Amino acid sequence: MTDTLIVGGGTAGCVLAARLSENPDHTVRLLEAGRLWRAPDGFPAELLDATSLPVGADAPWLWRYPVTLSDAGVAGNIVRGKVIGGSGAVNGSYFVRATAADFEAWSRELDSSKTWSFDSVLPAYCRSERDVDFGDHPWHGRSGPIPVRRSANPAPLSEQFATACAAVGFPAIPDLNANADAHGVGAVPCNIEDGRRVSTASGYLLPALSRPNLTVQEATTVVRIRFRGMRAIGVDVMHDDRTETIWADHIVLSAGAIESAALLLRSGVGDAEHLRALDIPVVHPAPVGAWFTDHPEIGLEYRLDAPEQATVPLEYVLELDDIEIRPYTVAFTPGVQRLGIALMRPQSAGVLRLRSADPAIPPAIEHRYLSAEHDRTRLRDAVATAAQVLHRMSAQSRTDPMPRPSKTADAWLHANLATSQHLSGTCRMGGADDDRAVVDELCRVHGLTGLSVIDLSVVPVPLSRGPQATTVMIAENMADHRSRDGGGRTSPRL
Numbered sequence: 001m002t003d004t005l006i007v008g009g010g011t012a013g014c015v016l017a018a019r020l021s022e023n024p025d026h027t028v029r030l031l032e033a034g035r036l037w038r039a040p041d042g043f044p045a046e047l048l049d050a051t052s053l054p055v056g057a058d059a060p061w062l063w064r065y066p067v068t069l070s071d072a073g074v075a076g077n078i079v080r081g082k083v084i085g086g087s088g089a090v091n092g093s094y095f096v097r098a099t100a101a102d103f104e105a106w107s108r109e110l111d112s113s114k115t116w117s118f119d120s121v122l123p124a125y126c127r128s129e130r131d132v133d134f135g136d137h138p139w140h141g142r143s144g145p146i147p148v149r150r151s152a153n154p155a156p157l158s159e160q161f162a163t164a165c166a167a168v169g170f171p172a173i174p175d176l177n178a179n180a181d182a183h184g185v186g187a188v189p190c191n192i193e194d195g196r197r198v199s200t201a202s203g204y205l206l207p208a209l210s211r212p213n214l215t216v217q218e219a220t221t222v223v224r225i226r227f228r229g230m231r232a233i234g235v236d237v238m239h240d241d242r243t244e245t246i247w248a249d250h251i252v253l254s255a256g257a258i259e260s261a262a263l264l265l266r267s268g269v270g271d272a273e274h275l276r277a278l279d280i281p282v283v284h285p286a287p288v289g290a291w292f293t294d295h296p297e298i299g300l301e302y303r304l305d306a307p308e309q310a311t312v313p314l315e316y317v318l319e320l321d322d323i324e325i326r327p328y329t330v331a332f333t334p335g336v337q338r339l340g341i342a343l344m345r346p347q348s349a350g351v352l353r354l355r356s357a358d359p360a361i362p363p364a365i366e367h368r369y370l371s372a373e374h375d376r377t378r379l380r381d382a383v384a385t386a387a388q389v390l391h392r393m394s395a396q397s398r399t400d401p402m403p404r405p406s407k408t409a410d411a412w413l414h415a416n417l418a419t420s421q422h423l424s425g426t427c428r429m430g431g432a433d434d435d436r437a438v439v440d441e442l443c444r445v446h447g448l449t450g451l452s453v454i455d456l457s458v459v460p461v462p463l464s465r466g467p468q469a470t471t472v473m474i475a476e477n478m479a480d481h482r483s484r485d486g487g488g489r490t491s492p493r494l
């Protein structure tokens with residue numbers, strides 16, 4: 001029987017599979033719903049090309065979800081990677097750490113436990129990276145599996161943005177991953193090498209594939225978790241239109257914040273009333289999907305008299321504590337550029353529920369963006385700052401200016417609303433007496449044994465930076481906890 005069965009070979013799942021299988025006495029099985037290629041050169045060119053996001057209407061490697069972004073009825077669509085490497089195989093390659101303030105907030109959710117303090121997690125961030133610009137500096141790693149670099153030759157648009165930020169009075173931040181709480185403009189650290197996106201699949205998993213104690217199955221979708229009493233003992237999977245049950249000593253869900261939550265709910269772990277309404281037998285009541293957070297983004301479109309240049313989608317950002325302003329280098333419409341203004345610590349929270357017990361039907365996802373007055377105020381202020389920067393760039397705005405009175409300005413915010421696709425927290429972490437918590441501080445599902453969630457689902461606070469590097473860190477940190485426990489066949493603490 002498998003010691004650890006990991007559901008989902010995405011950003012977190014690939015890290016865990018590689019790290020846990022370093023112990024030859026520990027058998028690891030990774031199940032991924034999407035395709036696997038066994039060498040980086042085998043990946044389709046679109047997945048490797050870091051200059052654009054391979055998320056077009058025909059892309060075959062995506063989960064797609066209709067969502068409601070706000071109560072004003074703003075609808076949207078979001079995607080996640082359904083391929084080895086998960087969302088990290090299709091994303092913008094922006095690899096930046098969360099701030100010390102984020103980890104203070106996270107630790108407060110755990111009664112000031114030190115497991116997720118900034119000092120405790122820093123070694124895991126460092127282990128993950130091979131920073132080619134700052135690897136020799138304190139706070140950095142130079143031998144980890146993920147190459148991290150900033151654009152050596154930024155596009156003219158990015159340079160104009162950085163110059164405009166300086167002219168408005170914002171300082172330069174040389175290293176966004178070291179000055180954890182700094183305000184100002186800085187070059188984006190990216191997980192790329194030779195123009196290629198390096199996901200945790202190519203960085204961590206592929207080099208480990210030859211280990212005899214690691215099995216990876218592609219095109220295998222887990223549809224339900226099996227329990228004996230309160231112990232998780234296996235999973236039902238679909239593979240080539242056949243169903244099968246796979247048994248394991250310990251099951252780790254790393255299916256991402258949407259699918260890990262949906263899987264728990266379909267398996268009977270969730271709000272009892274909601275599950276009964278869908279005829280799902282209740283195994284254990286838990287607030288799965290009752291809260292999530294994501295970064296709302298307002299888009300300002302503009303034209304700029306500057307040559308376009310193929311590069312990573314985002315080379316510079318302006319960080320203003322809870323606001324991130326992003327001059328995307330990729331034109332969403334030919335000739336039209338976009339400035340994204342994201343609220344990184346929103347108070348509005350979303351809800352995820354099942355529509356049906358049928359795994360083929362995607363869950364209902366309501367972001368409830370802009371429902372808190374605080375969020376609307378912060379975004380109104382941020383749009384005014386962004387307009388100043390655009391003015392300094394001599395950009396020609398294509399978006400109608402935000403009107404002044406706050407009521408009409410709010411309608412304008414709704415009309416220009418989008419999402420950063422950073423959904424997290426559906427299985428949030430907290431103490432046993434926290435009625436919002438699904439997992440404990442070591443990612444084990446409260447009230448059940450043999451079952452953990454290790455991915456972006458567990459983060460209990462909004463992260464004020466993009467979540468990719470932190471998802472890698474979470475998996476590194478939990479794998480390390482396990483190995484410090486002795487790394488034996490069974491895994492009492494994971």
Ligand SMILES: Cc1cc2nc3c(=O)[nH]c(=O)nc-3n(C[C@H](O)[C@H](O)[C@H](O)COP(=O)(O)OP(=O)(O)OC[C@H]3O[C@@H](n4cnc5c(N)ncnc54)[C@H](O)[C@@H]3O)c2cc1C
Nearest residue numbers: 008010011012033086087091092094222256456466467468
């Ligand atoms: C288009 C896009 C752009 C983004 N850009 C950035 C960026 O530039 N920087 C940044 O910091 N963040 C970015 N993000 C967010 C970031 O990529 C994700 O938050 C992060 O990768 C999540 O990691 P995860 O391990 O939680 O989930 P994922 O990486 O999504 O992994 C989940 C894996 O589980 C598999 N899976 C799901 N359900 C099942 C099942 N039932 N059975 C078997 N396998 C299953 C999936 O196929 C997938 O491989 C972006 C996200 C998207 C979608």
